Amino acid sequence: MKRLWVGLAGAVVAFASLGPTANAQVYTIDNTAQPAVIRVAIRGLNPSGEPDPRGRIEWVQTVPFEQYCEDVLPNEWIPSWNTESLKAGAMAIKMFAWYHHLHPVTIDGFTFDVDNTVNFQTFRYMSEQPMTNRAVQAVRRFAYVRPDGEIIELNYRAGNPQDPNWQYRNAQKMAQWGSEYWAEQGRNYVQILQFYYMDRALRQYG
Amino acid sequence: MSRHVPIKQIVRISAGALAATVLSLSMLPSADLLGAQHLWGAETAQAATGTQAPVGQNTLQGVQPGVAPGGTGAPPAQPAPPRATTPTPGTAQPTQPAPPPPPTPTPGPAPETSPSVxxxxxxxxxxxxxxxxxxxxxxxxxxxxxxxxxxxxxxxxxxxxxxxxxxxxxxxxxxxxxxxxxxxxxxxxxxxxxxxxxxxxxxxxxxxxxxxxxxxxxxxxxxxxxxxxxxxxxxxxxxxxxxxxxxxxxxxxxxxxxxxxxxx
Structure with a gap:
């Protein structure tokens, strides 16, 4: 009988040690610095000369992190949109990139953080615009994270014009057109982020 | 030697196995998943009714969605005037009012079919x-x-x-x-x-x-x-x-x- 109890206790200890999240590292803005650079996989072009989301990875380009954000924003948001919409976009782009920098992938022998297509975020080298650069700078020292500081992916999709895009709020994704809608309604970028991402907090770092 | 196991021993083994199962399950992250699903469900209900659903407490400095500064989480009846506040270096914005729902929310996809907006x-x-x-x-x-x-x-x-x-x-x-x-x-x-x-x-x-x-x-x-x-x-x-x-x-x-x- 004693052997049975000892065996049972051993099984419990062994099974408990298999807990998958017991030692998983949680990246927060308190224990993680903003990346200095990001690795961008450059995918091959389709016959018309456009980066192909299913194209072969040609090489991995290392880009300064802020420059990456500046070269994504005008290709994801419209630079003539309301500045608060651009700031909301700048924050989403930054947090998306930051999260993927912490979770790199390896495909076809290339290890990278993001690629240059809509698989991740549309990136065109040296395509920055003055208005979008200002938006990136405006949110430079701020992060939009879980209340405990955990860095999470802020995802977004196009959405529909002239609409608050409630269905995107339900899916916890920001609607790009929705951000412009709310900005035109007079909301600032924090309010726009709050609308689409629930239970998140604006935190300062650096 | 008898091959039958006494009733008391069966009860003890069952109790031990039950305790082991409870102990093991408590170490899995499923509790968080359940909590997340609960919030997700609240969100869906909120969008359908156009009202603010209560969400979990934020324990650290940060924004608590759906709760006005110093308020109790009840949404304003009309959209609040936009605040022209922008974060200033050196101070995080601990609280910001969540954007109130529009007067007549229209949940569900509404694909654009008109030629011009x-x-x-x-x-x-x-x-x-x-x-x-x-x-x-x-x-x-x-x-x-x-x-x-x-x-x-x-x-x-x-x-x-x-x-x-x-x-x-x-x-x-x-x-x-x-x-x-x-x-x-x-x-x-x-x-x-x-x-x-x-x-x-x-x-x-x-x-x-x-x-x-x-x-x-x-x-x-x-x-x-x-x-x-x-x-x-x-x-x-x-x-x-x-x-x-x-x-x-x-x-x-x-x-x-x-x-x-x-x-x-």
Whole structure:
């Protein structure tokens, strides 16, 4: 009988040690610095000369992190949109990139953080615009994270014009057109982020 | 020796196994998943009714969605006036009022089928500020003294030591073919860059945004001994993908949805 109890206790200890999240590292803005650079996989072009989301990875380009954000924003948001919409976009782009920098992938022998297509975020080298650069700078020292500081992916999709895009709020994704809608309604970028991402907090770092 | 196990022993083994199961399950992260699903469900209900659902407490400094500063989480009856607050360096914004729901929320996808959106038909200015940077395509260094010609207006400009042309008023042209369907979200125009010792560089589809300054970079390539057939280099800027999505949705037929209307 004693052997049975000892065996049972051993099984419990062994099974408990298999807990998958017991030692998983949680990246927060308190224990993680903003990346200095990001690795961008450059995918091959389709016959018309456009980066192909299913194209072969040609090489991995290392880009300064802020420059990456500046070269994504005008290709994801419209630079003539309301500045608060651009700031909301700048924050989403930054947090998306930051999260993927912490979770790199390896495909076809290339290890990278993001690629240059809509698989991740549309990136065109040296395509920055003055208005979008200002938006990136405006949110430079701020992060939009879980209340405990955990860095999470802020995802977004196009959405529909002239609409608050409630269905995107339900899916916890920001609607790009929705951000412009709310900005035109007079909301600032924090309010726009709050609308689409629930239970998140604006935190300062650096 | 009897092969039967006494009842007491069976009870003890069962109790031990039950305790082990409870102990093991408590170490799995499923509790968090359940909590997340609960919040998700609250969100769905909230969107359907257009009301703010209570969410979990934020324990650290940060924004608590749906709760006004010092308030109890009850949403205001009417949209609050927008706060012109922007974060200032040195101070995080611990609380911000969540955007109140619009008076009549319309949940569910509402694919756009009308050919034009009224507020997108804002007055379209005739020109916008633009400057062009010319760089060496291999060294990425700025090229001074390059001549840039705007094809649509035949303006001629020259780059300075930093490779920039001066700011100038460029024609803001949207392709009239698309206007009755889905008008473009930005203007487009083309330039040609010339410089001695370099291939001509034709840069088409430059995006020009109304009401704001725009920039573009033209890449030029130096002629070398291996260049026997010398022709211009074409660089075509792509359409903005937000416009492509609208265009594809405009003509999508419900009998053959393809990838379907834009959705989360």
């Amino acid at each position: 009224p507020s997108l038909d804002k007055p379209w200015p005739r020109s916008a500020k633009l400057r062009i940077k010319v760089i060496d395509g291999r060294s990425l260094k700025p090229l001074a003294g390059a001549e840039v010609v705007v094809i649509e207006s035949e303006q001629r400009l020259r780059t300075d030591q930093d490779g920039y042309t001066p700011w100038f008023d460029a024609p803001l042209i949207r392709d009239p073919r698309y206007r009755p369907m889905v008008q473009e979200l930005h203007g487009q125009l083309g330039v040609i860059a010339y410089k001695n010792g370099y291939r001509d560089s034709v840069h088409m589809g430059i995006r020009l945004n109304p009401g704001v300054e725009s920039e573009t970079t033209v890449w030029m390539y130096k002629l070398g001994p291996g260049d026997v057939r010398i022709e211009p280099v074409l660089y075509q800027e792509p359409f903005h993908h937000l416009w492509l999505i609208r265009l594809a949705d405009r003509y999508r037929d419900r009998s053959q949805l393809g990838e379907g209307f834009q959705k989360p």
